[in-house]
Amino acid sequence: MDEPRSSLFAGTVAETPSALADAIAGSAARGHFDELRGGTASDGALVAEWARFFDLLGESGLDDLDRRMANLRRQIRDNGVTYNVYADEGSAPPRPWSVDLFPLILDPATWQRICAGVLQRVHVLDRVMADMYGEQRLLASGLLPPALVHGHPGFLREMQGAQPKGTLLHIAAFDLARGPDGHWWVVSQRTQAPSGLGYLLENRLAISRQFPEAFESMQVQRLASTYGALVESLKRSSPAGKDALIALLTPGPYNETYFEHAYLARYLGLTLVEGSDLTVRDDRLYLKTLQGLKPVHGLLKRVDDEFLDPLELRADSTLGVPGLLQAVRAGNVLLANAPGSAFLESPALLGFLPALARHLLGEELTLPALPTWWCGEDAARENAVPRMADCVIKPTYPPSPWHDSFEAVLGSELAQRGRDEWSGRIQRRSIEHTLQEQLPLSQIPTWQQNPAAGGGHIAPRSVLLRVFAVSDGPGSWRVLPGGMARVVGDASGVGSAHVSMQRGGSSADVWVLAPGEVDTATLLPTHAMPEIITRRTRLVTSRAAEHLFWLGRYTERAENNVRLARLVLQSLNGDDQSSQPLLAWLSATAVDNGLVSSKVPSAAQARRVFERSLIRTLASDEGFSVGQNLRSQRLAAAGVRERLAQEHWSTIVHAEEDFYRRFAAYEGEDSYLSVDALRILESASSHLAAITGGQTDRMTRDDGWRLLSIGRHIERLGFLASALQLALETGAVFDEAGFEGVLALFDSTITFHAQYQQTREVAALVDLLVIDRDNPRSLGWVAQLLRGRLARLAEVRAAGEGGHAAPGAERGALSLMVPNTELWDLSVLCGSGPDGSKASPQLALLLQQCCDSAYNLSDAISAQYFTHSDARHSIAT
Structure with a gap:
């Protein structure tokens, strides 16, 4: 599977790059869906989209991939794209962002099914959050256990009965995995401050430059209009309407994803701010600038909720703004997402969403989640613990003074003694443990350089897909036509617990193919007519x-x-x-x-x-x-x-x-x-x-x-x-x-x-x-x-x-x-x-x-x- 290309090329007769790619590409591991060949069989032909991608490489074909990979790494380095794995007061230089050469390619039919399922799910989550901070009928009817809401450290009692009307979740991210049968499953969801919207833009820019002919010819859907819709939605939802000043709140340059914050703020035309840039006066939020205090009407936050306001939440926080929650309760500033959404990220909630969807929408979820059992319910625990060898053990809650937490553990990697120990822990503190069925992730082709062997080769790697739903109006969302694929760092990764940028993983661009014409809208500067240009002075904090x-x-x-x-x-x-x-x-x-x-x-x-x-x-x-x-x-x-x-x-x-x-x-x-x-x-x-x-x-x-x-x-x-x-x-x-x-x-x-x-x-x-x-x-x-x-x-x-x-x-x-x-x-x-x-x-x-x-x-x-x-x-x- 990983044999060097030089030995495989000898005596091979291949008329097209796709035929050569088929000849040298390793098959996905047993039991994993092969994105390149469209199934789990090792002898299948390349799917049409991948065959076309390779055939559009040009005359140089696969011989040029080492050069493109070198260009890609140089571009990432020159653009300063970084991910600070261990941000230690800035003394150590951050490492370059890692992106694979080949994109994950999704055909229109596949994307349509994903898109419909994601829109359905974000609608349910928004309704659940509105109810939890409102009348709490879902708790009264027994559709949600109180321990998953009131017992979650991310549930903010300070916002009970005071959440703004309208959309609460302006951005939601869903991690998806394709199973051996080719179907997509939800693995997790992120609602507090989902990361990736900036990195996937850089991935798109970098990969489209390496394969410009394929990118244009394959009609890859563009991203700009969705980002533009998000900004316009935030403005319309804010107290000041279309004239609103929207800022992006970052923890600062020592945060591991700070590059993304700066990149996204510049791309969206938002003011990048830290907590120290802001102050609350008379229940209104202001930005400290050289010209005095300027009113801020909306915040796109990349700070976790617990750090937002040291007066009401964590007193030791230096990342937030004293009085911010009171300004939100007064309706004078929009926060995206609304504070208090962290309880929606609990893996245990996935098991209750099907019933919630039927109750709130009268619909069955079309995009299922992996079977998930919250061990706080006796029946679920008794059903799940014997299956531990086939599950991932996940913490129900994030770390807090009230709950122990731990890294997710693959049951398949535990010996019998280890499973017995975990079984005892689950029995003692059942509500803190959630079991989720382990899924062999689909595998995409990646280009692996090997100069010592005379050239690179195509090797399969497991992948997890993150997609984003963003608001485009009151109670309305659209799915960003693309996403960020996260790739396991080596061939040994078999489950979602291994997919982590902090564990040496990589990322990949996601090409969603359009069924018709491609939207060519852009947020980049254009040569607009002078009479329609409105100059807005750039604020200096x-x-x-x-x-x-x-x-x-x-x-x-x-x-x-x-x-x-x-x-x-x-x-x-x-x-x-x-x-x-x-x-x-x-x-x-x-x-x-x-x-x-x-x-x-x-x-x-x-x-x-x-x-x-x-x-x-x-x-x-x-x-x-x-x-x-x-x-x-x-x-x-x-x-x-x-x-x-x-x-x-x-x-x-x-x-x-x-x-x-x-x-x-x-x-x-x-x-x-x-x-x-x-x-x-x-x-x-x-x-x-x-x-x-x-x-x-x-x-x-x-x-x-x-x-x-x-x-x-x-x-x-x-x-x-x-x-x-x-x-x-x-x-x-x-x-x-x-x-x-x-x-x-x-x-x-x-x-x-x-x-x-x-x-x-x-x-x-x-x-x-x-x-x-x-x-x-x-x-x-x-x-x-x-x-x-x-x-x-x-x-x-x-x-x-x-x-x-x-x-x-x-x-x-x-x-x-x-x-x-x-x-x-x-x-x-x-x-x-x-x-x-x-x-x-x-x-x-x-x-x-x-x-x-x-x-x-x-x-x-x-x-x-x-x-x-x-x-x-x-x-x-």
């Missing part, structure tokens, strides 16, 4: 603004430290290593910027000791090292992932990875060579130049970008002023080598010599590095830019608040904290001291003012724009 501000600061700080470290290493190994003023200045500046500990002897005292200490610190865990600045830059960028171009984000990630990878090559060696360290720093400098280019040329000039720019230039102002201040104190500017070193650190050597030839006058240095407002590395240019950006930011904020929040002078107060370059006079700044060897005291005073300004501005900006502690929030309606 205070949290996003803070991330952007620090992204700018860490980028500039990393650039400064890289340039300084390169200058130190070059000077210590160049012709100027005997210049005592230069060495004194470099030592002081390196210590001041955290590149070397103050306990290390200066470069003048022990040049090699100083050099080795600096190199060792570059990639250390110290807060000011180059490596830590690159890491902090990546973490700040992760918080605003949805605002960055993909190339920008990829460069930020690669800069950190490349830096640490290069230094890791020296691990264990006694010392580093300065020439090798310089190569690493040069590579880092190139990456940072690309990052700076992305920030300059690839970002919209909104308030978020202004704060990023302000952050960069606050850092630059403080760094350059401090460096020049130390150069004056150590006398480096009066020494030829020190003079050139200062020019190099300010990245102004070429400009200086072009304008002033070979002069070494301090006045010329001050003119270019302090006064000149055309030199982007001068203090005058930086100060002038900061004053302008701060003033503009204040104007925009005042305009966004209707101009009533504060007088213009107060709003522009931050710009006044930066020294006014109009008052800088070269003749004043360069007056000689009494002995003719020192610069004017006014210059030292100005440099100190610049340093103090950079320090104080950071605190003032945080108070005014991030924490809003400078004044009472204003509310913009």
